[in-house]
Amino acid sequence: MRVLLVEDDAGLAAQLRRALEAAGFTVDLAADGEEAAFRGEEGRYAACVLDLGLPRRDGLSVLTAWRAAGVATPVLILTARDTFADKVAGFRAGADDYVQKPFRMEEIVLRLRALTRRAAGHASAELVCGPLVYDSVAGSFTLEGLPLKLTAFEARILGYLMHQNGRIVSRTDLSEALYGEDADRDFNAMEVLVSRLRRKIAPCRIETLRGEGWRLSPPE
Structure with missing residues (x-):
C-alpha cells in the first residue's frame, strides 16, 4: 500500500517513514503544505498521514482543498493541536482519523491499516x-x-x-x-x-x- 506522509519535522518524518516501510507500506514524503497539496490531488494513495502545522500552507487548508476537489483518500491527521475544537475542525475538513502528538509508532501503523482496509470495503480485520x-x-x-x-x-x-x-x-x-x-x-x-x-x-x-x-x- 502506498501512502503519503506529510510532515515538516525531518527527524520525525524519518522515524515515521522507517516504521511504515517496516510495516509493508510504500511511503512518499512531502515536507510542506504546497507540496502535499500537489501530490495529494492525484488521489493515487491508499492513505495519507497529514500534519497540520506545515510551512507554506496549513494542513487543514490542504485537506479542505482535497475534499473540495473530490479526493477521497483516507486521511489520518497527526498534530500537536489538542483542543476539542481542533479535532472538530479536522473532522469537518474531511479527516478520517486524528492522532495527537506524542504517539506510539505502532498506533500509527494500526490506524493506517484500519483506514486502508475500510476504504477497500473490508469490515473485518x-x-x-x-x-x-x-x-x-x-x-x-x-x-x-x-x-x-x-x-x-x-x-x-x-x-x-x-x-x-x-x-x-x-x-x-x-x-x-x-x-x-x-x-x-x-x-x-x-x-x-x-x-x-x-x-x-x-x-x-x-x-x-x-x-x-x-x-x-x-x-x-
Missing part, C-alpha cells in the same frame, strides 16, 4: 480468500491455518491483491502500490515475484488476464 487469510492488524498471512513465509515484497503484493477483493489489478496499479515515486519500477522483476507468489499460495490462484493484469481468486 481478517481478509479471506479461500484457505488464505490476511490478518491486517498483525500484517501476517496464513494458508490452511499455517503461517505463510513471504519476502517483504511478496507480502506487499499479496496484501494489495487481497485488499482488492477479487478485482483486476493492472501492472501499473500494482507497481504504484509497490514502488516509491523516485524508485525505478522493474516490471520484469514484478512478474517474477507474482509468479513465485502464485506457487506459494496454491491452491489459491493469481489469475493473469492478458492485457488487463492480475486477479486473486479462491480455489475452484
